[in-house]
Amino acid sequence: MADRLPYGSGRTSPQRRAIASMAEELGRAFTIDDLERALRRKGKRAGVATVYRAVAAMEESGWLERVGVRGSKALYARCDSPAHHHHLVCTSCGIVLATDCPLEFATHSAKAEHGFTVTEHDVTLYGVCRDCRPGPELGEDGD
Amino acid sequence: MADRLPYGSGRTSPQRRAIASMAEELGRAFTIDDLERALRRKGKRAGVATVYRAVAAMEESGWLERVGVRGSKALYARCDSPAHHHHLVCTSCGIVLATDCPLEFATHSAKAEHGFTVTEHDVTLYGVCRDCRPGPELGEDGD
DNA sequence: GCGTATGTGAGAATGGTTATCACATGAGGG
DNA sequence: CCCTCATGTGATAACCATTCTCACATACGC
Ligand SMILES: [Mn+2]
Ligand SMILES: [Mn+2]
Ligand SMILES: [Zn+2]
Ligand SMILES: [Zn+2]
Numbered sequence: 017m018a019d020r021l022p023y024g025s026g027r028t029s030p031q032r033r034a035i036a037s038m039a040e041e042l043g044r045a046f047t048i049d050d051l052e053r054a055l056r057r058k059g060k061r062a063g064v065a066t067v068y069r070a071v072a073a074m075e076e077s078g079w080l081e082r083v084g085v086r087g088s089k090a091l092y093a094r095c096d097s098p099a100h101h102h103h104l105v106c107t108s109c110g111i112v113l114a115t116d117c118p119l120e121f122a123t124h125s126a127k128a129e130h131g132f133t134v135t136e137h138d139v140t141l142y143g144v145c146r147d148c149r150p151g152p153e154l155g156e157d158g159d
Numbered sequence: 160m161a162d163r164l165p166y167g168s169g170r171t172s173p174q175r176r177a178i179a180s181m182a183e184e185l186g187r188a189f190t191i192d193d194l195e196r197a198l199r200r201k202g203k204r205a206g207v208a209t210v211y212r213a214v215a216a217m218e219e220s221g222w223l224e225r226v227g228v229r230g231s232k233a234l235y236a237r238c239d240s241p242a243h244h245h246h247l248v249c250t251s252c253g254i255v256l257a258t259d260c261p262l263e264f265a266t267h268s269a270k271a272e273h274g275f276t277v278t279e280h281d282v283t284l285y286g287v288c289r290d291c292r293p294g295p296e297l298g299e300d301g302d
Numbered sequence: 303g304c305g306t307a308t309g310t311g312a313g314a315a316t317g318g319t320t321a322t323c324a325c326a327t328g329a330g331g332g
Numbered sequence: 333c334c335c336t337c338a339t340g341t342g343a344t345a346a347c348c349a350t351t352c353t354c355a356c357a358t359a360c361g362c
Contacts, residue, residue, distance in 0.1 A: 027308060027359055048349085063311035068350065070309095084281065088319090088349065104275045113273050115265060122261035122284065130256050131289030132247045138227065140281045141265065146274030170328055170339060191318085206342035211319065213340095231318065231350090 020096045023070075024077035034060040035070040039080060039094050044110035047089040083112055084140040102139040108148035115141065163239045166213075167220035177203040178213040182223060182237050187253035190232040226255055227283040245282040251291035258284065 022036035038054050039046070046054075052067055062070075071092060074080035081095045083103045091105065093112040104113040119137055126132040165179035181197050182189070189197075195210055205213075214235060217223035224238040226246045234248065236255040247256040262280055269275040 029309060029359075031310070065312085065351080066310055090349085104269050104273060104277070106275070107278070113269075113275060115269060115273075118261055118265035119284070122258060126247050126256075126258060126284060126286070130247060130258075131292065132249070132256060132284075132286055133292060134247070134284045134286040135250070136285040138281055138283045138285075141262070141269060141275075141277045142279040142281075143269070143275055143277040149274070149276060172328070172340060174341070208320080208343085209341055233318085 020077065020079055022074050022077065022079045024073070024079075026073050026077075031060075031062040031066050032070050032073075034058075035062060035067060036074065036079075039071075039074065039092070043094070045083055045086070045091045045093045045105050045112050046110070047086055047091060049089060051092075084142070102141065104141045104143065104145070106145035106148055107142050108144055111145050111147075113145070163220065163222055165217050165220065165222045167216070167222075169216050169220075174203075174205040174209050175213050175216075177201075178205060178210060179217065179222075182214075182217065182235070186237070188226055188229070188234045188236045188248050188255050189253070190229055190234060192232060194235075227285070245284065247284050247286065247288070249288035249291055250285050251287055254288050254290075256288070 079096050083093045084091045101114045123134045126134050222239050226236045227234045244257045266277040269277050
């Protein structure tokens, strides 16, 4: 049931509505900067602090997820899947795919081999999605 | 035994020697700030730019590895294992253990299920090492 | 409608990291 | 040994993503 609200129990405002619908519309991983630029292109106006706060609120509510970094900027993507999972981020087009957590075995063996109790983990896989993969006869690199 | 040099083919200097031996001595994950503080405590002086450059050079040579972040600061640890691997970072004492890469299966299934070609990945496991785990008589919680 | 908790935004601040640039020096060649 | 100069040093400024400040606006429960 994916009718989770972008801002949970927080208030809505014209700015927040524009920000959330743009995040939805982008359909791929984006930085705060990408988001601001896209909003400006649509004539929507929102202060930088407002965008940061809206993104933080959407992340808080689970409607948005942080999916790594691009350069020195945080990367986010629309995703409200409730179960624990990780992300495949295409470095060419920015599409984000969900993938199951591959760490059950690693977690268990950390315990068995080192007595180490894993409580958190960072996992992000970067690569090239099907649509961005150069075709065999084109022999080109994208980007 | 790995007699890789901290600075590869770069020059050495009193500052670089102090920085490398402190990184060795710490024996756990550290931030640039930790490193500077430890040096100062030993009466060694090195400008902030020098420490950053030395750490970058040691990382470049493979003598040091970046093992995630603590708050907003990059975390490093002494590690010159040449094979691909990841890290168990104890959030209590900062000890760093190496662990095999758990992603062969994830990489293959990303390809099989999504046509996604994984080219890079971030994996860091955080938790509590054996020595930092509270003893059973102290009121354990089993995770 | 009212009151107030909450959102907005221009600008300043923060803080980790990097760039500048004048000066010092390690180390290889002579 | 000594020169030389590529490379390292460090005080300082700059960078830049992100957060804070604070006066003002407004969503929304009552
Ligand atoms: Mn997700
Ligand atoms: Mn390592
Ligand atoms: Zn996981
Ligand atoms: Zn790996």
